[in-house]
Amino acid sequence: MFFVLCISVVLGFAAGQLRTEPAKQYYRELGCTELEGETNAYNCSSLAELSETKKCFHNHKSYKVKDVIKGDDIGYPCAYECICQKGYKSKNANWQCVHIECPDLFNPPKPDCIRLYTHEKCCSEKTYCPATDPPMPHTCEYKGVSYVEGQKFVDGCKNCICQKGFNGTLVEPFCKPITCEFYLHYSDYIQDGCVPTYYEPNDCCPVPIWRCPQESDVVITQKNIEDQSGLKCKFGNLELAIGNMLSPSEENKCVECSCQVPPHLTCLMNTTCYSQH
Ligand SMILES: *[C@@H]1O[C@H](CO)[C@@H](O)[C@H](O)[C@H]1NC(C)=O
Ligand SMILES: *[C@@H]1O[C@H](CO)[C@@H](O)[C@H](O)[C@H]1NC(C)=O
Ligand SMILES: *[C@@H]1O[C@H](CO)[C@@H](O)[C@H](O)[C@H]1NC(C)=O
Numbered sequence: 001m002f003f004v005l006c007i008s009v010v011l012g013f014a015a016g017q018l019r020t021e022p023a024k025q026y027y028r029e030l031g032c033t034e035l036e037g038e039t040n041a042y043n044c045s046s047l048a049e050l051s052e053t054k055k056c057f058h059n060h061k062s063y064k065v066k067d068v069i070k071g072d073d074i075g076y077p078c079a080y081e082c083i084c085q086k087g088y089k090s091k092n093a094n095w096q097c098v099h100i101e102c103p104d105l106f107n108p109p110k111p112d113c114i115r116l117y118t119h120e121k122c123c124s125e126k127t128y129c130p131a132t133d134p135p136m137p138h139t140c141e142y143k144g145v146s147y148v149e150g151q152k153f154v155d156g157c158k159n160c161i162c163q164k165g166f167n168g169t170l171v172e173p174f175c176k177p178i179t180c181e182f183y184l185h186y187s188d189y190i191q192d193g194c195v196p197t198y199y200e201p202n203d204c205c206p207v208p209i210w211r212c213p214q215e216s217d218v219v220i221t222q223k224n225i226e227d228q229s230g231l232k233c234k235f236g237n238l239e240l241a242i243g244n245m246l247s248p249s250e251e252n253k254c255v256e257c258s259c260q261v262p263p264h265l266t267c268l269m270n271t272t273c274y275s276q277h
Contacts (some may be wrong), residue, residue: 025203027261041261046060053091055093074097076179078100102122113129130148136149140174148162150162157177158178160176194211195235195265195266200271211249211255229242233263242259255269
């Protein structure tokens with residue numbers, strides 16, 4: 001097993017390239033900032049506030065068990081209400097949220113009609129039927145496709161809505177980064193020093209498989225990576241130099257975690273392995 005791992009590491013990093021995706025999405029979601037003078041390392045000192053495991057956190061505020069947040073306090077239009085609860089599996093408190101399910105999920109628009117959205121509301125409140133409705137005053141062009149005002153489109157990890165003034169740049173108020181609601185769903189894992197797994201490197205959000213520190217964890221050293229930065233990833237009690245891998249866990253053998261973009265490990269699903277098990 002160890003031999004096989006070494007081979008795959010050598011192949012995986014043969015060109016010496018590190019996978020900086022999905023780390024960018026991950027650190028943005030966590031609220032870590034780029035480390036000064038480094039392009040591939042982050043400062044996660046803001047996570048220190050999570051050390052109170054008997055509390056829930058959201059938007060840098062802490063809440064006690066039984067506290068409820070709603071609406072604008074949550075800030076995600078599709079999350080209706082969250083209550084801070086004592087955890088079951090882990091002893092940490094975490095949020096239990098109720099989400100809005102839009103009727104349009106079960107109810108497609110009339111043929112040739114388009115649902116219209118705003119960033120503030122989870123569900124569409126209007127549809128536009130180009131064949132019968134008067135023409136829209138504003139349209140947006142993006143990558144050769146034309147959208148009407150209020151129409152949604154997605155590019156990479158950005159959710160966009162066509163609005164007056166859009167010039168092709170994916171910035172607010174037109175586009176917002178897709179949020180994975182890390183703090184609402186996974187704060188107990190984050191508090192325990194666990195890292196999420198991404199199915200594909202450029203996915204916006206992880207799959208809900210978290211790799212948590214275990215006593216049996218060891219570092220798998222990768223000899224032919226030359227890293228001069230001296231930056232390290234921390235995982236449980238381990239320190240990993242850039243390019244080093246973590247031993248796979250018994251529960252999820254196909255999840256490969258390595259130090260790519262410090263200070264946290266980057267975990268990716270090996271999809272070949274996953275499809276064989
Ligand atoms: C990280 O950020 C915090 C607060 O923003 C700052 O005080 C600290 O010096 C930074 N650490 C490093 C290593 O840059
Ligand atoms: C497009 O709009 C953004 C802000 O909405 C602005 O920063 C950018 O300079 C504009 N680009 C062009 C090519 O006009
Ligand atoms: C992924 O898993 C397959 C099958 O277990 C293995 O042969 C391959 O080397 C792994 N890929 C990487 C990049 O580790």
